[in-house]
Amino acid sequence: MLDLAQRIVLCALLGSVYASCPPRCECSEAAHTVKCVSRDLRSVPTGIPGYTRNLFITGNQISRIGPESFKGLENVTNLSLSNNRISEVESNSFAGLRNLRSLDLSNNQLAVIHPEAFTVQNQSLRELNLSRALYNHSSVMDLASSLRWSSLGTLRGLDLSDNGLIYLPSRIFSHLTSLQRLQLSNNSLVSIHNSTLSGLERLEELDLTLNALKTVSEEGLQELDSLPDTTLLLLGENPFTCKCGIEPFALWLNRSQGRIRDAEDLMCAFPVSMRNTSMLAVGTLTLGCHQRNAGADIALQTSYVFLGIVLGFVGLIFLFVLYLNRKGIKKRIYDMRDACREVWEGYHYRFEIDSGPRLSQVSSSGDM
Structure with a gap:
């Protein structure tokens, strides 16, 4: 009789556990896990068990996350919302998840991100995945x-x-004072400037691979140098253009090899003549740029001086010729003056003759 009672209680418990699992989801109390994967859900399901620590709601059609989405789920530590169609995350959407440590919003279409969208009580959040999550370039301002x-x-x-990030707003990471890993790979970043990396006092790894960096300006080098000495950098697969002006960056690479994990793999992409040349060798190969430019400047200055001397000499000869022919020039000027005077007097005389008949006609018309 006792065994029968125990079995009834066990069945009841199992039935309650099964009943507490939301429709179209899979629940495992032993693993503290709930999975609602590719179930065409339009919103976060209700009735998720309170024991849940690992919650996977992926591959659905959810478009919005709000403060009411995760009520009563204080035990959730890992939350994955990847591969949905989330376009808006409201402030305090995850505030009730007091133990949340990892949040995955990758592969979404975030167009509107409210100011306190990622606020979690107790500041428990440790990992935030926004890979392939931003809808367009304007959403990066909301993110900042x-x-x-x-x-x-x-x-x-x-x-x-x-x-697809082209730029990062100034001081976007300045409040992430405990950040250790920052992944910016496979974007379209063209430069590092404007205090982008300010505030990353504990950064250990920065991934800038597969971007659009042709070089790194002196301002960008100063920002990279402002990071902790223990920070490891990844710069591979960027279209570095190895022409005059890249020497400071190349010299910095040689000086900072200990911090750049893929330093030996960095290659020139342009121009064609320098393609696949190691960036570490560019410093010694192109240091002659400034020497050649200096030589060209000297040659150009010499040409200007020589041209000035020639022109000055030609001018002196011209003045000397004018001086020698001053009498003839004076006579020609007088002759031209007299010729112009004769032409003018002839024109004046013909005008007076032609005007006589017209005046007589005008007077006779007046008499009539």
Whole structure:
């Protein structure tokens, strides 16, 4: 009889656990995991068990996340919302997830990100994945505001790869004082400037591979030097243009080899004559640029001086010839003056003759 009672209680417990699992989701209390994968969900399902620590709601048709989306899920530590169609994340959407440590929003279409979209109580969030998540370039401004206002002082890893980013707003990471890993690979970043990397006092790894960096300006080099000495950099697969002016960057690469994980793999992409040349060798190969330019400047200055001397000499000869022919020139000027005077007097005389008949006709017309 006792065994039967125990079985009934066990069945009841199992039934309650099964009943608490949302439709079209899979729940495992033993693994503290709930999966709602590719179920064509339009919103976050209700009735998710309170024991859930790992929540996967991926590959659905969810378009919006709000403060009501995750109520009663204080135990969730890992939340994946990847491969949905989320376009808007409201402020405090994850505030109730007091133990949230990892948030994955990759492969979405975030167009509107509210200022406190990533705020989590207790500042427990450690990893934020926004790879392939931004809808367009304008959403990066919303992201910058959210990173400032969402109290992410304990965030350790941020993934912004594969977003087509052309630029990053000034001081976008300045409030992420505990950030250790920043992934910016496979974007379209053309430069590092404007205090983009300000505030990253504990950064350990910065991935800038597969961007559009042709060189790094002196301002960008200063920003990279402002990072902690222990920061490892990745710069591969960028279209470095090895022409005059890249020497400071090439020299910096040689000086900073210990920090650049792929330093030996960095190659020139342009011009064609320098393609596949190691960037570490560019410093010694192109240092003659300035020497050649200096030689060209000297040659050009010499040409200008020589041209000035020639022109001055020609001018002196011309003045000397004028001086020798001053009497003849004077006579020609007088002759031209007399010829002009005769022409003018002839024209005046003909005008007076032609005007006589017209005047007589006018007077006779008046008499009539």
